[in-house]
Amino acid sequence: MGKKKRVEKEVEAEAETKPNGDSHQKKKKKKTKAVEETNGGATESDEIPTVSIAIAGSIIDNAQSLELATRLAGQIARAATIFRVDEVVVFDNKSNSGNNGAFTTQNHSNENERGAAFLVRILQYLETPQYLRKVLFPKHNSLRYVGMLPPLDAPHHLRKHEWSLYREGVTLKERATSSGGTMVDVGLDKNVVVGQLLEPGIRVTVAMGDNHNFDSDLPRQVASSSKPREKAGKYWGYKVRYASNISSIFADCPYKGGYDHLIGTSEHGLIVNSSQLTLPGFRHLLIAFGGLSGLEKSVEEDHKLKGKNVRDIFDMYLNTCPHQGSRTIRTEEALFISLQYFQEPISRALDGAVS
Numbered sequence: 001m002g003k004k005k006r007v008e009k010e011v012e013a014e015a016e017t018k019p020n021g022d023s024h025q026k027k028k029k030k031k032t033k034a035v036e037e038t039n040g041g042a043t044e045s046d047e048i049p050t051v052s053i054a055i056a057g058s059i060i061d062n063a064q065s066l067e068l069a070t071r072l073a074g075q076i077a078r079a080a081t082i083f084r085v086d087e088v089v090v091f092d093n094k095s096n097s098g099n100n101g102a103f104t105t106q107n108h109s110n111e112n113e114r115g116a117a118f119l120v121r122i123l124q125y126l127e128t129p130q131y132l133r134k135v136l137f138p139k140h141n142s143l144r145y146v147g148m149l150p151p152l153d154a155p156h157h158l159r160k161h162e163w164s165l166y167r168e169g170v171t172l173k174e175r176a177t178s179s180g181g182t183m184v185d186v187g188l189d190k191n192v193v194v195g196q197l198l199e200p201g202i203r204v205t206v207a208m209g210d211n212h213n214f215d216s217d218l219p220r221q222v223a224s225s226s227k228p229r230e231k232a233g234k235y236w237g238y239k240v241r242y243a244s245n246i247s248s249i250f251a252d253c254p255y256k257g258g259y260d261h262l263i264g265t266s267e268h269g270l271i272v273n274s275s276q277l278t279l280p281g282f283r284h285l286l287i288a289f290g291g292l293s294g295l296e297k298s299v300e301e302d303h304k305l306k307g308k309n310v311r312d313i314f315d316m317y318l319n320t321c322p323h324q325g326s327r328t329i330r331t332e333e334a335l336f337i338s339l340q341y342f343q344e345p346i347s348r349a350l351d352g353a354v355s
Contacts, residue, residue, distance in 0.1 A: 048229055049350060050284050052087035052259065053080065053339075054249050056291030056298060057116025059331045066112070067145045073122035074149035075332040080123075081152045083339040084235045087254070088123055090116045091243040093291070093301045113142045120242050122146065127237045128168075128203070129157045131187035135170050136203060155234045160188055163212050166205055166228040166236075173200040181219055188214050195219045205236075246295070246313075247304040249288070259286040264295050264314035265338050267329070271322045277345040281353030287342065288314070289331050 055076060063069035080088050092115065113121065121142050126149065128136055137143065151157065156168050169186035176183055176193040183191045186206050194206060207223040228236040243249045253259055261282040279285070290298055299310045311317050320338040321329055329337070 048226070049282055049353070050086040050255065051084070051346065052089060052284065052286045053085050053335070054089040054091055054243070054246075054286060054288040055119070055331060055335070056289065057090045057092050057119050058291035060115050060118050062292055066142075067148075069114075069118060070122060070142075070145040070149065072332055073119050074126065074146075076119070076335060077123050077126040077152060078150065079332070079335040079339060080238050081127075081154050081235075083343070085238050085339070087239045087241060089241045089243055089249050089286075090119050090123070091246055091249055091298070092116045093246075093298050094244040116242060118142050120240055123238075123240045126152055127154070127240065129187060131185070132168060132170050132203060135185070135201065152237075154237050156228070156236050158187060163208075163214075165208055165210075165232050166223065166234075167208055169204055169206045171198045171200050171202045171204060176219075184220075190215055193217065193219045194222050196222055198222070245302045245304070246288075246298045247302050249286070253284070253286075255284045257283070259284045261285050262314045262316075263287045263342075264310060264317045265289055265320055265334060266294055266296070266310075266317060267319055267321075267324070268294070268296070269317040269319040271319050274320075274341045274344055277318075277342075279342075279345045279349040281349055285346070287338065289334055289338070291331070 060069050060072065063072050076088070079085075121140065125133060125137055125143060125146055130151070155164075156166070158164055158167055167186040167188075169184040169192070171194075172183040172185055172191065174183040174191075175181075180197070181193045181195045182198045184194050184204060184206055185191050186208075192206060192208075194204070198204070204222045205225045205227065207221045207227065209218065209220060211218060225236060228234045239254075241252070241254065243252060250258060250262075261280060261284075263286065265287065288295060290296070296310050299305050299308060299313060305313065320341040321334065
């Protein structure tokens with residue numbers, strides 16, 4: 001734990017404050033407090049422990065076509081959803097820390113994207129409920145093959161006939177004539193009204209209340225995106241954040257106090273059976289996966305970590321798939337292997353913290 005704290009302090013001394021990565025929700029104008037709480041991890045509740053993963057954007061550059069790159073991104077999104085990951089950080093290997101978290105789906109340039117920019121866009125698109133995508137994601141060449149990917153089918157990807165205490169929605173230009181609130185499309189045949197006056201085109205989480213009547217005109221309330229998990233125990237998708245280098249992963253952590261336990265994965269890591277691995281009680285756990293050249297290369301290319309060994313940065317540096325038959329394990333494969341490997345240790349750590 002001491003190693004990680006020293007690294008974070010050194011990085012934070014040089015880092016500037018950057019916007020959070022849930023970029024399709026960004027607006028320059030002032031918004032109400034309720035909406036600000038839904039727009040990123042910085043104001044998320046710290047009551048419930050979170051699991052974040054960090055992935056090198058360079059893995060996309062190994063794909064031989066746009067279609068294969070899209071399939072790769074789809075596998076990462078599926079893994080994050082299946083294992084209930086709260087945050088996906090996509091990092092580059094740039095020497096400076098500019099533009100952290102600033103990729104936006106509102107970029108109307110239709111130029112081909114590679115690396116982190118491509119991965120961020122696809123991950124955000126797939127996490128968004130289907131009925132919101134047309135409004136929140138303009139047409140883009142990077143999205144050409146997303147229709148062939150299997151859906152995430154996450155709990156917040158609701159059908160029209162499904163009732164839920166919460167639904168994701170997008171604010172509309174139309175104003176509610178009776179209450180003076182804002183109309184929100186939450187994927188039902190009829191739009192709902194929220195009491196707040198909000199700008200159009202903002203993704204929000206709407207508390208639907210206890211009335212199961214889809215046609216009810218009663219005003220609803222905008223809630224923090226963490227509420228479905230806090231109040232109903234439901235997994236509600238992952239946030240996506242961009243980091244220009246590996247040190248920015250830690251410096252721009254959206255959680256108060258930062259990540260309190262860091263795990264790096266590598267074929268050069270320590271071999272420990274999952275049943276024998278003991279994790280401390282944590283609030284915000286981060287598991288990092290390297291790119292084509294591994295985490296070692298990412299650390300070496302980050303000037304803020306100059307002279308540091310990768311084992312100085314992480315509290316644990318583990319090989320989650322020893323005795324592999326192939327010379328290489330692809331990141332999308334390592335993701336499924338490792339997240340399954342950590343399931344039991346994470347459960348034990350959380351159960352121990354509760355008791």
